[in-house]
Structure formats: C-alpha cells, structure tokens
Amino acid sequence: MPIVLGLAPAGAQTAGGPGGLDELFARLKEADEAAAQRIERQIFTEWSKSGSPSADLLLERGRKALAAGDSRTAIDHLTALIDHAPDFAEGWNARATAYFQAGLFGPSMADIAHVLTLNPRHFGALAGLGTMLEQMDRPKPALEAYRAALAIHPHLDGVEQAVERLEAKAAGQEL
Template sequence: MTGFVISGSALAVEDSELDALFEGLRGGDPAAAAQIEQRIYDIWSKSGSPSMDLLLERGRKALESGDWKTAVEHFSALIDHAPDFAEGYNGRATAYFMAGQFGQAVEDIGQTLSLNPKHFAAMSGLALILQELGRPEDALEIWREVETLTPHREGLSQTILELERQVDGQTL
C-alpha cells in the first residue's frame, strides 16, 4: 500500500483468519453469520495507518449523516493516499450509490473487487445497482456469487428467489 506498510507476518495472520472466517460463513451456523461478517469488515477496515483509518472513519461518519459530498471527499483523499486499500473505493462507491451516481459507483465497485475479489458487500452493491437499472439477470448472477461467499446472509435467499421468478417471467 502506498504510504504505509503492514508487516508480512501481520498480513499472513489476517489472511489465515479471513480464510477461517469465510469457511465459517459457508458453515452451518446462520446465527453466527452476522458476527462473522462484522469480523471480516473489521479486518478489511484496517489500513495499517492511523491517518488512513481516520479518513475511512470520517468518510463513514459522513455517510451515516447523509452527507454524500463530504463522504466522497474523505474517501477520495483516502484513495489518493492509499490506492491499494479496497475500503476507500468501497466507501466511495457507497457514497456515489446513495447520491444516485451509479456509473461512478460501479467504477469504484470494480476497483474494490479487483483489490478484494471476495468483497461480498461490494458485490451486493453492484447487484442492487443492476436491479435499479432493470437488469435482473445480471443482478441475479451477482447475488448468486454473494451466496457462495455468505449463504446465510439475511434476506439473500428471498432476493434470489424473487429475481429467479422475475427472470423466469413469473409474477412475484
């Protein structure tokens, strides 16, 4: 990552923990899925730099308050200083999505997924955008990918079922 470094041994520990967490998501305990997802987000949110973490936090707070413009500014600053940190792109994609700027959101989702191919939240955002754009077949494909990573996600099976019916031409 530009501007800061996480030690190789710290990355290896996080990678092995992430592998175990993703295995836990695919496992049989739906009640634990939300907690496991939160732990994954916590790991993904560690940039290795307190100043980058502060930019991430400021962007997220701006999102929570509905200030999309400020959120984009914070996430853009984070991306400028840490272009290999997927959460900067993911946060900015969320801000763009909330502001109705789907093209820019899709671009940042693509960057998020190129840096973190298992980013099920970014995939979910892409699927939502595809649904908004009237592309249910494409959205269904993405939701199915999300399902392979986190099959117990609340509401996911219902979303997939509804899209399958829509794609198959059945009335919802």
C-alpha cells in the first residue's frame, strides 16, 4: 500500500496570519528541542478547536476514554464526532489512535488517510502511520512516514530514533 501524502484541499488546516498555524510551523522548524515541545502543544491546541461545543465535548469524551484504556467507548464517541464534523481532522486522528490502541491497524490507517487529506502537516498522524507500518514489518514505507513527520517537526519525540533504527536495519540487510 503506497503512502499518499499532501492530499489536502486548498486551504485545509493552514490558518495563517499573526500567531496562526503557519507561523507556529515556521517556528517549529527553527526551534530547539525545548521550544519545539511548547510549540507542538500550541499546534495541538489549535488543531483541537473544532468550532462546535458539541464536537469539542465528543472529542474530550473520546480522549478521556482513550486515556482510561477504553478503546471501544473512545471509538464510539469519536465516530459520533466524525459523523457530526467530518471535516474536523482531529476527530479522525483521535479515532485513528483509538483504533490503533484496539489493535485495529486497517481502520486506523484509513482514518490517518482522512487526517492527512484534511491536514497534510499532521506530524502526529505521520508518526503513527510510521509506527504501524514498522510493526507490520514494512520498513521502507515506515521510514518514509517517519521522515515526512520529521520534515515537519524535526524534534518529534522518538521519531529520530525510529529513523536511525530503520536506517541501521536497512544498512545491515544490504551487507
């Protein structure tokens, strides 16, 4: 299965202007590790704003269920969220995480495809895709997903190590 990146419609999840997402992403590329963590939190805060109180409530309930390890309930809340707000990328991302937590890689990968269609800069979705592909013993596409995540967020926790691990594995296979 090829990884398809950059499929977002024009203007999707690219809020610009002073303090907007474009500025945060520009700062993220130049930040040191400590600053990058702060900027990452700001980006996730922006991504989590649906503009709808009912959608925000469903996202909160889904995340609470995920934190409690209740994947099934999380999936139910997040499916309701997606039904209510199908253009809200973070709903798809949260459900992808719930499916991953439940061991359902196929549905998780399908939801990640929706996330990346709506928000091609979603480094968390790309890292999650890399993790699943690596666990499925698909190192080349996993490496591609990890590198795409790092191109957006150079200090993404654990991803640099994953790239090094997969590159070392590939180098060993070439010998």
